[in-house]
Amino acid sequence: MEHYVGIDVSLEFSSACVVDATGKVVREAKGRSEPEAVAAFLAGLGVAVTRVGLEAGPLSRRLHAGLTAAGHETVLLETRHVKAALSAMAVRTDRRDARGVAQLPRLGWYRPVHGKSPAAQEIRALLGGRKTPLGKLLDLGPSIRGILRGFGLKLGEASRSRFAARVRELAAGQAMLEAVVEPMPRAREALRTEAAALHRPLHRRVLAIVRGHGVCRRLMTVPGAGAVVALTFVAAVGDPTRCRRSRGRSRDVGAHFGPTPRRCQSGETDVVGGITRVGDASVRGWRCTRPRTCR
Numbered sequence: 001m002e003h004y005v006g007i008d009v010s011l012e013f014s015s016a017c018v019v020d021a022t023g024k025v026v027r028e029a030k031g032r033s034e035p036e037a038v039a040a041f042l043a044g045l046g047v048a049v050t051r052v053g054l055e056a057g058p059l060s061r062r063l064h065a066g067l068t069a070a071g072h073e074t075v076l077l078e079t080r081h082v083k084a085a086l087s088a089m090a091v092r093t094d095r096r097d098a099r100g101v102a103q104l105p106r107l108g109w110y111r112p113v114h115g116k117s118p119a120a121q122e123i124r125a126l127l128g129g130r131k132t133p134l135g136k137l138l139d140l141g142p143s144i145r146g147i148l149r150g151f152g153l154k155l156g157e158a159s160r161s162r163f164a165a166r167v168r169e170l171a172a173g174q175a176m177l178e179a180v181v182e183p184m185p186r187a188r189e190a191l192r193t194e195a196a197a198l199h200r201p202l203h204r205r206v207l208a209i210v211r212g213h214g215v216c217r218r219l220m221t222v223p224g225a226g227a228v229v230a231l232t233f234v235a236a237v238g239d240p241t242r243c244r245r246s247r248g249r250s251r252d253v254g255a256h257f258g259p260t261p262r263r264c265q266s267g268e269t270d271v272v273g274g275i276t277r278v279g280d281a282s283v284r285g286w287r288c289t290r291p292r293t294c295r
Contacts, residue, residue: 001020001021001047002020002021002048002050002106003018003019003020003021003026003045003047003048003049003050004018004019004020004021004049004050004051004052004053004102004103004105004106005017005018005019005042005049005051005052005053005102006019006052006053006098006099006100006101006102006103006104006105007038007052007053007054007063007098007101008055008094008095008097008098008101009033009054009055009057009059009060009063010033010059010094011033011059012032012033013030013031013032013033014030014031014032014033014038014063014094015028015029015030015094015095015097015098016028016029016030016031016038016041016098017095017098017099017101017102018045018047018049018102019099019102019103019106021106023103023106025099025102026045026047027045028095028098028099029041030094030095033059033063034062034066035062035063035065035066035067035069035070036066038063038066038067039066039067039070039072042067042070042072049072049073050073050105051073051074051075051105051106052067052072052073052074052075052105053074053075053077053101053102053104053105053110054074054075054076054077054101055076055077055079055082055101056076056077056078056079056113057079060076061115061116061121064076064115065115065118068115075105075110075112075113076112076113076114076115077101077104077105077110077111077112077113078110078111078112078113080278081104081109081110081111082100082101082104082110085100085103085104085109086100086101114238114239114242116235116238117238117239120235120238123209123231123234123235124235124236126202126205126206126209127206127228127231127232127235127282129198129202130198130199130202130203130206130228133191133194133195133198133199134195134199136191136195137188137191137192137195140184140187140188140191141163141188143184144167144181144184144185144188147177147180147181147184148167148170148171148177148181151174151177153170153171155167155170163185163188164185164186164188164189167181167184167185168181168182168185206227206228206231207227209231210227210230210231213231213234215230215234216230216231216234217230219233219234232282232283233283236257236280236282236283237253237256243256256279256280257279257280257283257284258275258276258277258278258279258281258284259275259276259284260275260276261273261274261275261276262274262275262276
């Protein structure tokens with residue numbers, strides 16, 4: 001008889017549930033969220049495991065890779081499908097979630113998610129580490145302006161060299177405001193220095209990867225696409241062979257990143273809404289900054 005396993009993954013401990021082809025619970029357990037521990041549990045079941053289901057997420061990648069390497073057919077389940085399937089439960093626990101996850105691969109009510117390769121994960125980590133400090137730096141300026149604006153103080157246009165002095169000038173004479181905004185310009189400058197020191201070596205790594213990557217070099221021939229844009233797209237797609245259609249009205253790659261419009265059709269009602277915004281948000285975030293005449 002076929003058996004299916006559902007695993008509710010957590011940081012330290014994960015709950016597992018084994019069901020047979022009729023949906024009857026055969027065994028339940030809870031153990032450490034390590035591929036070796038889960039593989040040992042599956043090996044000790046004494047039954048043939050048809051498929052193992054994991055909800056897609058950052059914590060599921062190592063388990064998916066480890067169980068696949070151990071010879072188990074393992075699928076990453078689309079998080080929206082899992083959420084919809086488990087939303088009817090009035091009581092949510094790790095044990096009950098594992099039971100629900102186990103039923104999805106048994107019934108086939110899921111959409112498999114592509115598991116990114118270690119190389120793609122390394123590239124995404126590189127791009128994320130390059131972008132995060134710059135984003136935090138850009139957040140500090142508007143935050144300082146917002147605090148001052150609440151007291152009726154307008155910072156106005158201020159150059160980089162005058163920014164800290166202008167902030168202290170506006171906050172002078174107000175003890176509470178001085179205590180709040182005094183450290184923020186220093187933190188902004190320190191973050192700017194560290195972001196610049198981190199950005200340079202990481203960007204050199206990005207350029208080194210792109211130089212030896214033929215696909216990235218071809219993508220960079222598109223107007224407005226540079227090294228970072230090309231590498232972001234390549235890392236997000238991963239394995240291009242999983243996209244069966246690349247031409248025509250239905251394009252798998254475009255739909256995968258969420259620019260396709262929502263649609264709700266029932267009877268005489270047919271509403272077309274905004275884009276779905278599912279998939280990798282980093283790919284949708286890049287826009288061409290060149291003039292329209294070159295597109």
